[in-house]
Amino acid sequence: MTRKKLDTLNCSMAQSLDLIGEWWTILILREAFFGTRRFEDFLQNLGIARNILTTRLRKLCDSGILKRVPIKEGARRQDYRLTEMGHGLLPILIALSHWGDKWVQKKGAPVKFTETATGKEIREMAILSQDGRTLRAREMLLMPGPGADEATRKRLLVLREVLELRIRESKNKER
Amino acid sequence: MTRKKLDTLNCSMAQSLDLIGEWWTILILREAFFGTRRFEDFLQNLGIARNILTTRLRKLCDSGILKRVPIKEGARRQDYRLTEMGHGLLPILIALSHWGDKWVQKKGAPVKFTETATGKEIREMAILSQDGRTLRAREMLLMPGPGADEATRKRLLVLREVLELRIRESKNKER
Numbered sequence: 278m279t280r281k282k283l284d285t286l287n288c289s290m291a292q293s294l295d296l297i298g299e300w301w302t303i304l305i306l307r308e309a310f311f312g313t314r315r316f317e318d319f320l321q322n323l324g325i326a327r328n329i330l331t332t333r334l335r336k337l338c339d340s341g342i343l344k345r346v347p348i349k350e351g352a353r354r355q356d357y358r359l360t361e362m363g364h365g366l367l368p369i370l371i372a373l374s375h376w377g378d379k380w381v382q383k384k385g386a387p388v389k390f391t392e393t394a395t396g397k398e399i400r401e402m403a404i405l406s407q408d409g410r411t412l413r414a415r416e417m418l419l420m421p422g423p424g425a426d427e428a429t430r431k432r433l434l435v436l437r438e439v440l441e442l443r444i445r446e447s448k449n450k451e452r
Numbered sequence: 453m454t455r456k457k458l459d460t461l462n463c464s465m466a467q468s469l470d471l472i473g474e475w476w477t478i479l480i481l482r483e484a485f486f487g488t489r490r491f492e493d494f495l496q497n498l499g500i501a502r503n504i505l506t507t508r509l510r511k512l513c514d515s516g517i518l519k520r521v522p523i524k525e526g527a528r529r530q531d532y533r534l535t536e537m538g539h540g541l542l543p544i545l546i547a548l549s550h551w552g553d554k555w556v557q558k559k560g561a562p563v564k565f566t567e568t569a570t571g572k573e574i575r576e577m578a579i580l581s582q583d584g585r586t587l588r589a590r591e592m593l594l595m596p597g598p599g600a601d602e603a604t605r606k607r608l609l610v611l612r613e614v615l616e617l618r619i620r621e622s623k624n625k626e627r
Binding site: 287288289290291292293294296300303304307310311312341359362364365366367368369370371372373374375376377378379380381382383384385386387388389390391392393394395397398399400402403404405406407409412413414416417418419420421422423424425426429433436439440443 | 462463464465466467468469471475478479482485486487516534537539540541542543544545546547548549550551552553554555556557558559560561562563564565566567568569570572573574575577578579580581582584587588589591592593594595596597598599600601604608611614615618
């Protein structure tokens with residue numbers, strides 16, 4: 278599947294990945310969250326080729342995830358900072374990190390995220406109801422949102438029918 | 453950067469992406485969460501080439517994210533189900549989805565996730581302290597975990613020094 282085709286899907290997961298899913302991009306974002314700002318520091322910390330870094334940083338600026346900021350007022354040299362849109366990516370990065378800690382790492386987490394004020398680890402990323410209960414996939418429904426196109430609406434209708442059928446089946450088994 | 457090199461990084465984000473970051477893989481996982489189980493249904497819903505689907509499903513089974521289950525007791529035909537490890541990916545997929553809804557979609561969310569029992573939308577994915585407050589990047593520290601190697605420990609030490617310096621600088625500016 279080409280990136281272009283993914284781009285046209287009526288799906289926020291696919292479109293988010295289309296912006297941030299490249300290996301280098303995610304590692305650049307990790308650096309930005311670590312506090313790296315200067316081109317030369319990205320270059321050194323990542324061990325990436327100069328031209329690849331240039332392209333990726335430009336793309337991240339163009340899509341609004343990073344912005345260029347003069348290093349001092351009136352300075353010509355600029356460094357790279359996360360925008361609000363960029364900061365919004367942190368839950369994705371931390372969810373990736375927690376999952377890897379739990380399921381991939383053999384020696385346990387390389388890095389723990391703690392709250393500065395309390396020194397306690399942050400909560401494990403989880404899906405929560407409005408009143409804070411952890412939800413599993415089977416406790417959720419997929420509903421069309423304001424941006425759903427006709428194909429998405431049809432698909433979601435079929436999905437709900439399949440789901441209801443399975444719930445009935447598993448209830449019958451329990452009897 | 454080749455996948456092999458990414459594989460050796462002492463970083464859970466990178467290693468998680470190494471398992472799930474391919475476009476087709478994430479869309480296969482999305483289907484699995486939607487309730488798709490049979491090879492032919494994946495094929496039809498995704499519009500993917502048969503050989504690509506076969507390879508990706510095998511890889512997901514090999515890494516423990518999906519498992520093959522006989523469609524009935526004693527049946528030869530098998531379908532594909534998410535393992536517990538696979539179910540653990542849902543917070544990542546929903547975090548991707550929420551971010552895309554907010555920052556990429558022009559017409560609003562194509563799909564909303566609601567709790568079946570209450571009909572209410574789930575909470576927006578966020579980073580939480582142990583007592584449930586939403587945290588921003590600047591309120592967190594990165595600490596070495598049990599799986600940190602020497603290079604990670606050194607890097608985290610440097611990061612904390614940079615962070616403390618910036619906090620002092622911004623306090624000086626406020627005066």
